[in-house]
Amino acid sequence: MFTLHKTDEHTQARLGTLKLAHGDVQTPIFMPVGTVGSVKTMVPEDLHGMGAEIILGNTYHLYIRPGLEVIREFGGLHGFVNWDKPILTDSGGFQIFSLANQRKIDETGAHFQSHLDGKKIHLTPELAVEIQETLGADIHMVLDECTAGTATYEEARRSMRRSMRWAARSRAARTRTELAQFGIVQGCMFEDLRTESIESLTAMNFEGYSIGGLSVGESKPDMRRITKHCCDRLPQDKPRYLMGVGTPLDLIESIAVGVDMFDCVMPTRNGRNGTLFTSKGRVNIKNTRYRLDKGPLDENCKCYTCQNFSLSYLRHLFMAKEYTGQRLLTLHNLTYYLELIREIRAAIAAGTFHELLKHHQGLWES
Amino acid sequence: MFTLHKTDEHTQARLGTLKLAHGDVQTPIFMPVGTVGSVKTMVPEDLHGMGAEIILGNTYHLYIRPGLEVIREFGGLHGFVNWDKPILTDSGGFQIFSLANQRKIDETGAHFQSHLDGKKIHLTPELAVEIQETLGADIHMVLDECTAGTATYEEARRSMRRSMRWAARSRAARTRTELAQFGIVQGCMFEDLRTESIESLTAMNFEGYSIGGLSVGESKPDMRRITKHCCDRLPQDKPRYLMGVGTPLDLIESIAVGVDMFDCVMPTRNGRNGTLFTSKGRVNIKNTRYRLDKGPLDENCKCYTCQNFSLSYLRHLFMAKEYTGQRLLTLHNLTYYLELIREIRAAIAAGTFHELLKHHQGLWES
Numbered sequence: 001m002f003t004l005h006k007t008d009e010h011t012q013a014r015l016g017t018l019k020l021a022h023g024d025v026q027t028p029i030f031m032p033v034g035t036v037g038s039v040k041t042m043v044p045e046d047l048h049g050m051g052a053e054i055i056l057g058n059t060y061h062l063y064i065r066p067g068l069e070v071i072r073e074f075g076g077l078h079g080f081v082n083w084d085k086p087i088l089t090d091s092g093g094f095q096i097f098s099l100a101n102q103r104k105i106d107e108t109g110a111h112f113q114s115h116l117d118g119k120k121i122h123l124t125p126e127l128a129v130e131i132q133e134t135l136g137a138d139i140h141m142v143l144d145e146c147t148a149g150t151a152t153y154e155e156a157r158r159s160m161r162r163s164m165r166w167a168a169r170s171r172a173a174r175t176r177t178e179l180a181q182f183g184i185v186q187g188c189m190f191e192d193l194r195t196e197s198i199e200s201l202t203a204m205n206f207e208g209y210s211i212g213g214l215s216v217g218e219s220k221p222d223m224r225r226i227t228k229h230c231c232d233r234l235p236q237d238k239p240r241y242l243m244g245v246g247t248p249l250d251l252i253e254s255i256a257v258g259v260d261m262f263d264c265v266m267p268t269r270n271g272r273n274g275t276l277f278t279s280k281g282r283v284n285i286k287n288t289r290y291r292l293d294k295g296p297l298d299e300n301c302k303c304y305t306c307q308n309f310s311l312s313y314l315r316h317l318f319m320a321k322e323y324t325g326q327r328l329l330t331l332h333n334l335t336y337y338l339e340l341i342r343e344i345r346a347a348i349a350a351g352t353f354h355e356l357l358k359h360h361q362g363l364w365e366s
Numbered sequence: 367m368f369t370l371h372k373t374d375e376h377t378q379a380r381l382g383t384l385k386l387a388h389g390d391v392q393t394p395i396f397m398p399v400g401t402v403g404s405v406k407t408m409v410p411e412d413l414h415g416m417g418a419e420i421i422l423g424n425t426y427h428l429y430i431r432p433g434l435e436v437i438r439e440f441g442g443l444h445g446f447v448n449w450d451k452p453i454l455t456d457s458g459g460f461q462i463f464s465l466a467n468q469r470k471i472d473e474t475g476a477h478f479q480s481h482l483d484g485k486k487i488h489l490t491p492e493l494a495v496e497i498q499e500t501l502g503a504d505i506h507m508v509l510d511e512c513t514a515g516t517a518t519y520e521e522a523r524r525s526m527r528r529s530m531r532w533a534a535r536s537r538a539a540r541t542r543t544e545l546a547q548f549g550i551v552q553g554c555m556f557e558d559l560r561t562e563s564i565e566s567l568t569a570m571n572f573e574g575y576s577i578g579g580l581s582v583g584e585s586k587p588d589m590r591r592i593t594k595h596c597c598d599r600l601p602q603d604k605p606r607y608l609m610g611v612g613t614p615l616d617l618i619e620s621i622a623v624g625v626d627m628f629d630c631v632m633p634t635r636n637g638r639n640g641t642l643f644t645s646k647g648r649v650n651i652k653n654t655r656y657r658l659d660k661g662p663l664d665e666n667c668k669c670y671t672c673q674n675f676s677l678s679y680l681r682h683l684f685m686a687k688e689y690t691g692q693r694l695l696t697l698h699n700l701t702y703y704l705e706l707i708r709e710i711r712a713a714i715a716a717g718t719f720h721e722l723l724k725h726h727q728g729l730w731e732s
Contacts, residue, residue: 036682036688037679037682038688038689038691039690040690041689041690043670043674043690043694044674045670065682065686066678069658070657070678070682074660074676074678080676080678080679080682081679082674082675291432292435292439308409308410312432313446313447313448316402316403316431316432316436316446319431320403320427320431322403322404322406323404323406323689323692324404324405324408325404326689327693
């Protein structure tokens with residue numbers, strides 16, 4: 001399912017191809033997030049236009065609304081949302097941790113109430129597989145227990161080991177072998193727990209491995225340290241997916257240590273909130289300096305927003321809270337991320353990725 | 367500026383062409399509303415795709431934000447919002463009436479505070495012309511005094527006569543004669559006041575005439591009665607614009623008595639609120655009956671929404687309050703209105719408009 005084409009000679013950056021049920025995906029890849037069945041403000045035509053190859057949906061959200069009865073009617077999520085390229089779904093573990101009410105976790109799984117209507121749900125590892133196989137996601141995640149960032153070593157070990165038992169149950173529950181299933185590495189900020197988690201998961205021979213429990217408030221050096229520790233120990237011939245990460249520099253630095261896949265709400269959420277990523281660095285569209293600026297948001301960007309509108313107009317739409325502004329800014333940010341990913345792939349192919357890394361370290365840390 | 371091509375033999379429906387600074391517009395016409403510089407959730411590419419020929423901007427909103435300094439930098443509203451076809455602006459009278467704080471009207475004009483920052487503004491008829499000429503609208507409105515729907519005859523007469531004096535000052539203040547200026551007929555629900563207003567305005571020889579003070583809460587029969595009364599007395603060789611109207615049936619019935627131009631937030635606002643207009647009548651997207659409906663919103667519609675998505679998915683996006691849903695529903699409603707207007711024109715040309723009128727009376731009143 002995964003073919004590794006090249007590993008960079010100056011860094012651990014990799015070029016690969018994922019062969020998935022709905023088509024091939026080149027790695028490294030960034031996946032726009034369509035939490036409840038749409039990438040906020042976007043339509044599939046926009047995503048095709050910016051070259052998106054795979055998008056993400058959320059099991060927790062889609063299970064509680066619209067629910068599996070609706071999804072089944074369409075033969076899966078692809079038909080429902082009209083997206084014919086690959087989809088990845090997360091297992092819901094993180095959303096139970098961050099959204100659900102009356103949450104109680106035991107060895108069987110998670111008991112919680114829907115944040116929408118209070119309905120009681122018992123999500124087991126087996127049910128998470130069943131839901132995601134019904135969604136028909138090209139890649140789905142095992143259910144894991146999210147551990148608080150403040151966990152002690154003992155708590156982190158107990159939680160990680162439970163997630164590993166759940167991973168084994170998820171692997172056993174799988175029925176649709178044409179769809180890929182990824183295990184999730186846990187263990188908080190403790191290297192030896194991460195190593196143990198990797199050893200447990202690789203013994204189960206998943207189609208790929210996610211690095212979970214990062215981008216949850218830890219420091220950047222901690223995130224980089226654990227990411228590198230995991231990549232150094234994960235099998236070379238399987239894809240590595242760093243969940244919920246991150247800024248453009250996070251992507252680049254993680255790719256440099258061997259990560260292949262990313263998802264993050266940052267380009268969409270920051271777009272709606274007026275923080276834009278450009279070839280010159282961050283732009284806060286609220287800044288008064290753009291009030292009369294007739295230039296584009298990013299003169300190096302080919303997106304509809306940058307080709308058609310001025311900073312002044314975009315600032316006006318944002319200040320006036322116009323929907324059109326949020327849409328145009330989201331379109332730009334996603335285009336920036338996907339174009340960056342393509343530049344990164346080209347640089348790895350050309351053997352110049354270490355130069356791109358250096359350029360972006362200067363750009364984003366200044 | 368206006369060429370009348372045909373008047374229907376069964377009704378008073380008219381076919382015409384408006385020659386404006388930024389191009390020709392065929393009438394009857396519906397103008398999507400871009401209050402503060404964007405048609406909410408839409409971009410110009412969408413509007414071109416649905417065949418929009420002219421859009422509307424609001425003087426009050428654009429004057430208080432972004433302000434004329436910004437608009438001047440772009441040489442007018444067209445450059446600022448990147449729309450190269452005609453634009454019509456209203457004068458701000460209605461917004462002062464409905465939005466502004468600390469409103470006080472005297473013979474000089476309107477004193478009020480911006481609803482955004484409390485800034486004091488003194489909007490005179492002359493300033494309204496200056497603002498709209500700076501905006502560079504192909505068609506602009508004179509400043510008028512909006513009269514409350516509950517006005518007595520005496521109040522309505524006093525207010526209408528002031529609006530007529532303001533219209534004369536507006537006509538005198540005009541400097542850019544390549545842009546059209548419309549007078550606004552007032553007089554509430556009183557026929558003789560409407561007649562007097564029309565006589566006053568036609569003596570000033572405007573490029574067109576708006577019918578104001580309707581669609582402000584009066585009954586449909588009252589609206590139809592006054593619209594017909596005005597159209598019967600307005601000059602045949604000038605366009606008639608019924609401001610702020612209305613439903614599809616309002617458009618058709620008003621066209622039947624001789625109206626040429628319309629604007630209304632209904633397709634955009636109702637789209638965002640989940641009420642859709644279709645060839646089969648109204649659709650409330652929240653309705654549970656659509657939960658599993660795999661069919662399109664309107665099988666006779668060629669818009670991106672109807673060509674790509676199911677009622678079930680659109681309902682889901684709406685219930686989940688997804689931006690993408692509001693965008694897709696707005697796109698459909700505007701497409702419906704503009705396609706309806708094209709059908710109406712074709713029917714008038716073919717001499718079958720009275721049949722179309724009858725069909726829609728059955729469709730919308732059932």
